[in-house]
Amino acid sequence: MAKQPTVISTWPEKPDDRFKTILESQDITVLSMPVIEIHTSFFELKQNINDYQWIIFTSKNGVRFFLKKYRPSPANQIAVIGRGTASALLEAGYEPDFTGSGHSGEKFSEELQSVSGTGKNILLVLGNLAPDLLTKSLSANNQVERVNVYETKQPENFDESILNRIKSDDYDLIAVSSPSGIKNLCHLVSDKLKASLRVVSIGETTTSAALKLGIKVKATAKDQSYEGLAKTVLGMLNRTG
Known part of the structure; x- marks a missing residue:
């Protein structure tokens, strides 16, 4: 794992991203690599x-x-x-x-x-x-x-530098917020790498989709919201928030 806590978010960027705000307040780096477009x-x-x-x-x-x-x-x-x-x-x-x-x-x-x-x-x-x-x-x-x-839809382009961090295991967690997000993420990595992804899910529906694709989710947020997902990540990284 990376020495500095690094979490990769996979949804489209937005100005009011509570997930990012909460984690960055705890000195956790959040890298945005949208795998879906709305x-x-x-x-x-x-x-x-x-x-x-x-x-x-x-x-x-x-x-x-x-x-x-x-x-x-x-x-x-x-x-x-x-x-x-x-x-x-x-x-x-x-x-x-x-x-x-x-x-x-x-x-x-x-x-x-x-x-x-x-x-x-x-x-x-x-x-x-x-x-x-x-x-x-x-x-x-x-x-x-x-x-x-x-x-x-799946974007035509991705941030290759962040994708390379995933491929080289240079991150702590990947946060996913929808079944389509986890599906598109799987398209970007090899089957061998897919099994080792460290994924945290926003809810049971997304987790179920991940399991069907062969991904073992590390944690699922009890509160299906971006704030709930952030709190789940903090717990995984042993941060109190």
């Missing part, structure tokens, strides 16, 4: 927005891209997965009526239906690569419309 998708709702009893957001990107085109009405109740998604909604001026734990789509479905009941008209806001697990789980007892509001 782009808006063309989308239209099949119904009037007032007709949805619940709108569900599963990510900050979902909130951001949806609100560029549509605005929730007083007729809608809003549910989110995880505190990070809730934070993005609050910053846009909307307060969620329900915030799920974010441990998994199936768990969220159980949590929401214990509050909302069944037989609801639900709008599920996702990205193009999000699996259908939540859609299927909610559809058993509700009418669910899925809308993809953004696309996740």
